[in-house]
Amino acid sequence: MTWDESGLRHFLTQQLTWKPSEFDDSLELAFIEVPLDYAHPSGERIELALSRIRALDQRRRRGALLSLNGGPGGDGGLGRLLPTRLAGTAPHEVYDLIGFDPRGTGASTRVEGEASPTTVPFDSRPPDSVFAAISADMWERDQGCVRAGGNLRRHTTTANSARDMNVIRILLGEARISFVGWAYGTLLGALYGAMFGAHLDRSVLDSSVHPDWDWREQFASQALAVRENVDLWAEWVGQRDRFFGLGDGAARVLESVEEAAAALASIGEGASLRTAFDGVVGTLSAARGRWQELGALIGELGKATGAGDAERARELLAGQSRWRPGTAAGGLRDAVLEAVTCETEWPADLEIYYRDMRDFRDRFPYGFGVMRAQPWVAAFGTCTPVERRPAIIRGDYPTGLVVQADGDPLDHCPGAVAMAERLGHPLILVTDSGAHEIYRLGGNAQVDALVDAYLVDGELPPKRVELPGEARPSIPADSSLS
Numbered sequence: 001m002t003w004d005e006s007g008l009r010h011f012l013t014q015q016l017t018w019k020p021s022e023f024d025d026s027l028e029l030a031f032i033e034v035p036l037d038y039a040h041p042s043g044e045r046i047e048l049a050l051s052r053i054r055a056l057d058q059r060r061r062r063g064a065l066l067s068l069n070g071g072p073g074g075d076g077g078l079g080r081l082l083p084t085r086l087a088g089t090a091p092h093e094v095y096d097l098i099g100f101d102p103r104g105t106g107a108s109t110r111v112e113g114e115a116s117p118t119t120v121p122f123d124s125r126p127p128d129s130v131f132a133a134i135s136a137d138m139w140e141r142d143q144g145c146v147r148a149g150g151n152l153r154r155h156t157t158t159a160n161s162a163r164d165m166n167v168i169r170i171l172l173g174e175a176r177i178s179f180v181g182w183a184y185g186t187l188l189g190a191l192y193g194a195m196f197g198a199h200l201d202r203s204v205l206d207s208s209v210h211p212d213w214d215w216r217e218q219f220a221s222q223a224l225a226v227r228e229n230v231d232l233w234a235e236w237v238g239q240r241d242r243f244f245g246l247g248d249g250a251a252r253v254l255e256s257v258e259e260a261a262a263a264l265a266s267i268g269e270g271a272s273l274r275t276a277f278d279g280v281v282g283t284l285s286a287a288r289g290r291w292q293e294l295g296a297l298i299g300e301l302g303k304a305t306g307a308g309d310a311e312r313a314r315e316l317l318a319g320q321s322r323w324r325p326g327t328a329a330g331g332l333r334d335a336v337l338e339a340v341t342c343e344t345e346w347p348a349d350l351e352i353y354y355r356d357m358r359d360f361r362d363r364f365p366y367g368f369g370v371m372r373a374q375p376w377v378a379a380f381g382t383c384t385p386v387e388r389r390p391a392i393i394r395g396d397y398p399t400g401l402v403v404q405a406d407g408d409p410l411d412h413c414p415g416a417v418a419m420a421e422r423l424g425h426p427l428i429l430v431t432d433s434g435a436h437e438i439y440r441l442g443g444n445a446q447v448d449a450l451v452d453a454y455l456v457d458g459e460l461p462p463k464r465v466e467l468p469g470e471a472r473p474s475i476p477a478d479s480s481l482s
Helices: 005-012 079-086 090-094 128-149 158-172 184-199 215-238 250-267 272-286 288-306 310-317 336-343 350-363 413-423 445-457
Strands: 028-035 045-053 063-068 095-101 112-114 177-182 200-206 332-334 401-405 427-431 464-468
Touching: 005 028, 005 158, 028 158, 045 079, 045 158, 063 079, 063 158, 063 184, 079 095, 090 095, 090 445, 095 158, 112 128, 128 336, 128 350, 158 177, 158 184, 158 336, 177 184, 177 445, 184 200, 184 413, 200 413, 200 445, 215 250, 215 272, 215 288, 215 350, 215 413, 250 272, 250 288, 250 310, 272 288, 272 310, 288 310, 401 413, 401 445, 413 427, 427 445, 445 464
Parallel strands: 063 095, 063 177, 177 200, 200 401, 401 427, 427 464
Antiparallel strands: 028 045, 045 095, 112 332
């Protein structure tokens, strides 16, 4: 699909009207129109919601800095609030900070789905006997998207969001725009550079999507990333058996973890306690500073299960690991995630998913790994996007930065390595870290300083920079004790 400015004259000449925000005094808000379908711009129009915080030093102002996190599709991101997270920083001195809710999300024209009830209780290790019912539940979820999503569903793609970004740039009066993207925002920023490279200035891609993976591969990689964190934690705990009492060596520690999981399944109502436990192991193993907490938790759970005290086990697990809350059946819910993930291919054969679910259930029980393998709405073929996602290539724009933690459980590190290589950008790698979304959102001052220097002064670090992440707990290994 080509970019034809002559057919977009209405959209490219509209006036931006900024108004004070009712929910944050630091923000100005505006709405613009963009075409639902860029191939037919005279057709239906949708709205995009924007936000702005002006540069603090207008004499040094070097342009606009657009930002996006969350995803896929911007799902769960900060959207118009994101500029507030950059306010008062060095880039704020010289950039207008621009936020937006991508098409389908937030205060922009939303793509929605009807909420549908699930018939299968959430289980991190579901038996084969419920696989068909899980598929049936996902089919109902998909049908809710069909009924409520309308035509916007198939037009909610990363490429269309990149085109929307270009409309935003033009209406801001900028020849080039700078961009910071976290998570899904890395894909959008990289694709904008591929499609509109002549109009991209400085760019930072933090917690990167892999440039070549489809969405199914991206989801599946999360299970492996979580498992790598768990294995590192088990190795560390296994070197400190005198402190934790969970076994000498990683293998014995993992046996203790599995013993706790089995005990929780035996005293709980169904699989709920074991499922919560699997989630906790995945979550806390990513946070190096909480490794001691995870080891102690397993010890306390052993006491509770040994006494058959399900209530105590429930108290210990409460609030440790959460899945997003559901929506009551019959209501409407955000469905941009379901829409944008249809832009890449998914198998239609459910047996492929069942095969992978068995594998993931066995190898990746922690952090809800099996969910990354189960059927998704895109498997049913009811949403045919207007285009498949274009390839990520390096466009004609300045060298940017890629930032990544090596243990990111949501965007697996190989994706960032591949993105940096593909685009020729330096890689800032935070080592021994399970952080996700680092720059200005993760509290890493060294990363913040390097990225600030790039965005403000154009200073590029060496091709690969490794920085330490959050320290592990200062518990001596058994080998260091007399």
